[in-house]
Amino acid sequence: MKQIIVDFLRRWWGAYLLAVLFVGAMAAVMDLETSFTFVGIFMLPLAFELGRTSVGVMTTLPVSRRTIALSYWCLAVLLPTLLMAGNVALAGLLFHFFAVSWKGIVLVLLGTLALAGSAYCLFTFVARTSALRGGSDSLITCFGTLWFGSIIVSEIFKMTTQTPFVYFALVMGLVLTLWGYSRCEGLLFRPASRIPDCWPVPARISREPGLARFGGVFFAIARNGFLFGLGFPAILLLLDAQATQGLFFWPNLFIFSSVGSVVFLSGGVRLLRSLPLSAGSLASNLLLMPLLSILASVAGMATLQCLHAGHFLSRDSATFLIPLTGVICFVCSFLVCDSGLQKGYVVTMALGFPAGLVIFDTIAETKWPAGFWWLLGLLLMAAAFFLHRHWLRSSYSYRPSTGDFLQRRR
Amino acid sequence: MNANAIEIRGLKKSFGHFQLGPLDLTVPQGAIYGLIGPNAAGKTTTLDLIMGMGDADAGSITVLGLDHRRDEVAMKRQVGYASPAVNFQAWGQVWKVIRFVRGFYPSWDERYCQQLLKTLQVNVADATGTLSFGTRIKLGLILALSWHPRVLILDEPTAGLDAVSKQQIFSELLAAVQDEERTVVISSHGLSDLERFADNLGLIKNGQVLLEGSTSELIARFLLVDFVAHSGAAFTPVAGFYVQKRESDRWQALVDKRKNSLEALGALGARQISTTPVTLEDVFIALVAQSNL
Numbered sequence: 021m022k023q024i025i026v027d028f029l030r031r032w033w034g035a036y037l038l039a040v041l042f043v044g045a046m047a048a049v050m051d052l053e054t055s056f057t058f059v060g061i062f063m064l065p066l067a068f069e070l071g072r073t074s075v076g077v078m079t080t081l082p083v084s085r086r087t088i089a090l091s092y093w094c095l096a097v098l099l100p101t102l103l104m105a106g107n108v109a110l111a112g113l114l115f116h117f118f119a120v121s122w123k124g125i126v127l128v129l130l131g132t133l134a135l136a137g138s139a140y141c142l143f144t145f146v147a148r149t150s151a152l153r154g155g156s157d158s159l160i161t162c163f164g165t166l167w168f169g170s171i172i173v174s175e176i177f178k179m180t181t182q183t184p185f186v187y188f189a190l191v192m193g194l195v196l197t198l199w200g201y202s203r204c205e206g207l208l209f210r211p212a213s214r215i216p217d218c219w220p221v222p223a224r225i226s227r228e229p230g231l232a233r234f235g236g237v238f239f240a241i242a243r244n245g246f247l248f249g250l251g252f253p254a255i256l257l258l259l260d261a262q263a264t265q266g267l268f269f270w271p272n273l274f275i276f277s278s279v280g281s282v283v284f285l286s287g288g289v290r291l292l293r294s295l296p297l298s299a300g301s302l303a304s305n306l307l308l309m310p311l312l313s314i315l316a317s318v319a320g321m322a323t324l325q326c327l328h329a330g331h332f333l334s335r336d337s338a339t340f341l342i343p344l345t346g347v348i349c350f351v352c353s354f355l356v357c358d359s360g361l362q363k364g365y366v367v368t369m370a371l372g373f374p375a376g377l378v379i380f381d382t383i384a385e386t387k388w389p390a391g392f393w394w395l396l397g398l399l400l401m402a403a404a405f406f407l408h409r410h411w412l413r414s415s416y417s418y419r420p421s422t423g424d425f426l427q428r429r430r
Numbered sequence: 431m432n433a434n435a436i437e438i439r440g441l442k443k444s445f446g447h448f449q450l451g452p453l454d455l456t457v458p459q460g461a462i463y464g465l466i467g468p469n470a471a472g473k474t475t476t477l478d479l480i481m482g483m484g485d486a487d488a489g490s491i492t493v494l495g496l497d498h499r500r501d502e503v504a505m506k507r508q509v510g511y512a513s514p515a516v517n518f519q520a521w522g523q524v525w526k527v528i529r530f531v532r533g534f535y536p537s538w539d540e541r542y543c544q545q546l547l548k549t550l551q552v553n554v555a556d557a558t559g560t561l562s563f564g565t566r567i568k569l570g571l572i573l574a575l576s577w578h579p580r581v582l583i584l585d586e587p588t589a590g591l592d593a594v595s596k597q598q599i600f601s602e603l604l605a606a607v608q609d610e611e612r613t614v615v616i617s618s619h620g621l622s623d624l625e626r627f628a629d630n631l632g633l634i635k636n637g638q639v640l641l642e643g644s645t646s647e648l649i650a651r652f653l654l655v656d657f658v659a660h661s662g663a664a665f666t667p668v669a670g671f672y673v674q675k676r677e678s679d680r681w682q683a684l685v686d687k688r689k690n691s692l693e694a695l696g697a698l699g700a701r702q703i704s705t706t707p708v709t710l711e712d713v714f715i716a717l718v719a720q721s722n723l
Contacts (some may be wrong), residue, residue, distance in 0.1 A: 288520040291527075293483050294511035295534045296503045415443065415475070415484030418515075 024078065024091040032065040036103070039064075044107045059132050062100035063139070064369070066092060089204040097136040097197065105129040134190055137197020144206030289356050290418060303408035307401065310352045314345050339390040340383050346400025347375045353407040357417055434492075435459045435581050435613035436480065441489035443475055450475050450637035451489060457630070460611040462603060464618060464628035464645070466710075468718050472637040473617040474513075477585050481511050493581060507535070510574030513585035514567050518558040524569060525554035528576075535577035543576035549598055563590040571599060575606065582606070582614045588623060596620070600627050625649070625710040633717060640717055645710070652708045652716075653685045655692065657700040671695075672716040684708065684716040 029036070039061045046058055078088045108128050292302055318341065354367040383393060411417045436457035443450040450472040457463045465473050478484050480491055482502055491498040496505040521527040532538045547554060550568040561569065571587055582603070588596045600623060606612045618624055624631065624645070631648055633641040641648055660679050670689025674682040681700070685692070692703055 288517055290483065290513065291516045291518065291531070294481055294506065294516070295531065296506040297534070298503050299482065301503075413482065413485050415445065415478065418478055418483040 021083075021087050021091045021094070024083070024088065025094060028065075028069065028091075028095055032069070035065045036062070040103060040107055043104070044111050059100060059104055059135055062103050063096055063136060066096045085205055093140065093201055093204040096140050097133065097200070100136050101129060101132040104132040130190060130194070134193025134197055137200050138193045141196045141200025141203070144200060144203050289412070293412065293418075299409050299412040302412055303405050306353070306356065306408045306412075307349055307405050310349050311345065311401075314348065339393050340380065342397035343379050343383070343393045343400070344376055344397070346397035346404070347379050348372060349404040350400045350407065351375060353404040353411065356408065357411040357414070433459060435461070435494060436463075436615065437490075437492045438476070438480075439490050439492075441476070441479065441491065442487045443472075443479060443484065444487055445475070448472075448637065453489070453634075453637065453639060455632050455639065455642065457613060457615055459613055460607060461629040462607055462614045462616065462627055463630045463632065464616050464624035465632050465634065466618065466621065466624065466714060467634035471634045473634055474515075474585055476634070477511075477513075477583050477615070477617055480583060481506075481509070508580040510577070510579035510582045511584075512567070512570035512574040512582075512587055514563065514570070514589055515585070516566075516570050518561070518566065518569060521558055523554070524552060524556050524558060524561070527558060527569065528554065528573065531573050532576075538577045540576075542578075543572060546572045546575060546602070549602075550595065564592065564595065567591060568595065568599075571602075575602060578606075578612070580612055582612060584614065584616045584618075586618055587616060588618055588620050596623060603627070621710045621714055631710075633714065635718055641713075649708060649710060649713065651687055652713050653687060653692075654682065654706040654708045654712055655685050655695065655703060656680070656682050656706070657695065657703040659698075659700045672719075674712075674716060684712060 039058075043058045043061060105125055105128050109125050112125075293299075297305075351368050351372040354371070357367070434456050436455070438453055438455040441451045441453040441455075448470070453472070453476065455465075455476070465476065467473050475484070479486050480493065480498055482498060493505045494508055496508075498505055518524075518527045521530060528543065532540075532543075546552075550572060552565055552568050552572060556565070558566075558569075567587060567590060571584070574582055574584070587599060591599065603614050603616075604627060607614060616624065616628065628645050630643065631641070631645050632639060654674070658679055659681055670686035672684040672686075674684060676682075685695070692705070695703060
């Protein structure tokens, strides 16, 4: 187990360092509870590891399956917990003049443990694709579970710190953590009895034309964006947390729903390129997906805003929304740059959140005319189209390892 | 009307230290064309470039008289493509992939698709994430064959398939070519299969074409020669003479009849010369192993 963990950390220490710096900075400038929003960052390396099918190598080693699974449990649950608590403590020491809230740290410790453990437990059930084969399903499921969970926990902490609901959630989280520990092998090895090999299907494939005929838009994928976009506000509505939401929250919402809409498709780009669609047409469709998902998110948020504040798309909101949409479309265009989803996904997520926050901050701090921001947003969308088209034509998108392989061979 | 299905002229593509081309390939219409070569020779890159998966640095590719870049959509309406690298996971289930792809081709033949599904034993209810490697390849082939494309580009279509499935696939390909004069380009390491089924062959190594022509002519061009020679050093630099193995003074070599002859060997001191017909594998190993090629 020690070797697996050490090897993992040796390969991912850079990512953890960046995460520590980022979350530390957030904990320093924001309140303690908000830092929960970023707990998912500590679990991203494991998500990528699963996506890279390293489990296949592990299983050939003279190590039991249980040991491999426990190693990943430690990396997915224990390590983020320790890093989060340590980070918050360090931020208190360095930036808040040694005013460390020990109660807060204990809360963060327990909260992160419950959150990461619950996400892990849930993932052992919902991972439809064996980690041995990797693929976008594992990646997006793991990531999505974590992100949703972390944001919800953050909301719970914000709104009702002292209510029985928090204690109930915490206890439930810890129970789920223990359960996840007991069935940790489910993350890596498919329990045959639980995962169906097939679903009910009509005896014959219906003769109706494929959905792709409608303007070439891949609606099946866009639908995922809608589900993400609508599901998120729905959860907020359930938690009655919308009153506390500021504009700061939007980048999280949009980037997640947008990436969710495109990420499923990224592995299938080779098939799409073999279809009678030009690179430009395909790029337009890929650009539409994040736009549709943002539209869905905005619709959900607008409903909430209308219900509570009585208005939604004020001039300020639009000034914020249009450039943010542009930024997200732009970063999403990196998703197809690597058919293995190992680099494009990292670039997209690493760029998406900071870029969204920078746009938000800049708009809030400066008094530049709204027209400038609207124009910037539209230009970014146009740039996203050309970037999509570039990646769709680039050899790198289809054979990303060619250069490295040949270099080694020589 | 153009007699060639695919014409590649002066194609170049650089990947770091690797350079493909300048490459010239000609695929006649109605032929099964086998593209062979060692690993990292540039076969998949060539096929990818035909399908627009990557930009060539130079050169032109014409498919059925259509420029692969300018007339991309028109070309792809006539070209089917299958590769083990195609990933169907995003669609969830086999029947959903079929439903999606079918929408793009008005000539989709539902009956033929059903027949292929049955013949190749692919279950439409299966989850795409759980498909075996071989079944994934079969699904790719079904998608490529079911709409009767005029040109089929198949990258390693038989990798990971059992002998029966291989036989079935080649039967389907042969039927397709004979019935409708379709063209098939296959990149494969299954040399014995290609020797039986391919009409034409192109051998690529390090991004360069070593040989191109009809399969029967290419194989007839070479002879496997066993002989005895007391001083073998004289043979190695001779053009068209590829030493396979040597045990003491007994030699086995491949002779390119266009460049060398048995009489020339005799003049160099070879005795007890006997010849054996070669297989494609003999030719491949001899040519690919030559580092100076």
